[in-house]
Amino acid sequence: MTAHTPGPWADPVTGVCPVAETLRLLGGKHGPTLLHCLTGGEMHFLELSRALGGISRKVLTEQLRVFEAEGLISRTPKQDARRRVAYALTPRGQALGAIIAQLYDWSTQPA
Amino acid sequence: MTAHTPGPWADPVTGVCPVAETLRLLGGKHGPTLLHCLTGGEMHFLELSRALGGISRKVLTEQLRVFEAEGLISRTPKQDARRRVAYALTPRGQALGAIIAQLYDWSTQPA
DNA sequence: CTGTATCCAGACGGATACTG
DNA sequence: CAGTATCCGTCTGGATACAG
Numbered sequence: 183m184t185a186h187t188p189g190p191w192a193d194p195v196t197g198v199c200p201v202a203e204t205l206r207l208l209g210g211k212h213g214p215t216l217l218h219c220l221t222g223g224e225m226h227f228l229e230l231s232r233a234l235g236g237i238s239r240k241v242l243t244e245q246l247r248v249f250e251a252e253g254l255i256s257r258t259p260k261q262d263a264r265r266r267v268a269y270a271l272t273p274r275g276q277a278l279g280a281i282i283a284q285l286y287d288w289s290t291q292p293a
Numbered sequence: 294m295t296a297h298t299p300g301p302w303a304d305p306v307t308g309v310c311p312v313a314e315t316l317r318l319l320g321g322k323h324g325p326t327l328l329h330c331l332t333g334g335e336m337h338f339l340e341l342s343r344a345l346g347g348i349s350r351k352v353l354t355e356q357l358r359v360f361e362a363e364g365l366i367s368r369t370p371k372q373d374a375r376r377r378v379a380y381a382l383t384p385r386g387q388a389l390g391a392i393i394a395q396l397y398d399w400s401t402q403p404a
Numbered sequence: 405c406t407g408t409a410t411c412c413a414g415a416c417g418g419a420t421a422c423t424g
Numbered sequence: 425c426a427g428t429a430t431c432c433g434t435c436t437g438g439a440t441a442c443a444g
Contacts, residue, residue: 199326204396208316210416215310227426238418243427253404264425265424274404281395285315288389293364321436338406349438354407375405376444408443415436423428 207252207278209245212237214282216245217271220255221279224270254278318363318389320356323348325393327356328382331366332390335381365389 208214212234219225219233231242246269249255254275259267271279319325323345330336330344342353357380360366365386370378382390 199329200400201329201393201396202323202326204400205316205319205325212313212417214316215313218310218312231426236418238420239427240419240429241417244417259426266425267427274402277402278396278399281392281399282312282316284392284395285312285389288392289311289315291385291388293385323437342406347438349440350407351409351439352437355437370406377405378407406444409441411439411441413436413438416434418433419431421429424426 204278207254208282209248210241212241213245213249216242217249217254217275217279218282220269220271220275221283224268226266226268228266230269249275315389318365319393320359321352323352324356324360327353328360328365328386328390329393331380331382331386332394335379337377337379339377341380360386 208217215234216230219230225233227239227242227246230246231237231239234242246255246257250257253272256270256272257267258270259265319328326345327341330341336344338350338353338357341357342348342350345353357366357368361368364383367381367383368378369381370376
């Protein structure tokens with residue numbers, strides 16, 4: 183065939199590439215790092231804030247809300263004196279995190 | 294340990310998360326789709342332009358240049374009458390594309 | 405066909421101050 | 425500790441016209 187056969191990168195209904203959509207789920211500048219952070223286990227708001235370096239609390243909050251709405255993370259307020267809130271990956275979030283982790287290996291391979 | 298043990302998401306030297314860096318390599322709005330498109334084989338500029346739907350030639354050109362500089366794709370001008378230019382994934386680009394393809398499977402799994 | 409050159413609107417994210 | 429509310433600069437990407 184002279185004409186190129188397109189791969190499955192466009193949804194027949196929405197016309198949107200699922201891969202691009204998934205990448206969008208990962209969020210903006212800090213989304214991927216945030217998700218990858220939580221791969222190591224649950225973390226509190228301030229821990230995440232510090233781990234992500236120069237992220238503003240506003241953006242962090244927004245991203246957490248989005249991930250929560252997407253079912254990637256869970257939010258559980260601890261009832262201790264410090265009123266901390268723990269964030270952790272859901273099974274679905276972990277599955278995505280596993281794929282993301284492969285990007286780590288890829289990035290360390292020789293060109 | 295009460296304190297959370299950070300995962301390998303921050304480079305000890307640059308302080309940058311390699312995963313986030315890799316995700317950045319994928320480019321902006323159309324980068325991932327573009328890469329995924331080329332998974333099916335080499336394509337010409339106009340083919341890509343159409344496959345990506347509403348992408349401007351300016352942005353497409355920019356993204357192609359970036360990918361080329363990153364060693365993810367190759368640019369080979371054909372010397373035919375139509376002066377077309379073929380773009381294809383390099384081995385490194387294909388390796389990345391393989392990982393990206395997993396995102397497709399993930400996105401189709403039940404929540 | 406394959407770009408390049410401007411211009412511009414909107415999204416994104418940082419800084420800061422304030423609240424429960 | 426964990427947010428929320430504003431303000432505002434920057435960066436991205438779209439539209440359009442022009443060029444090799």
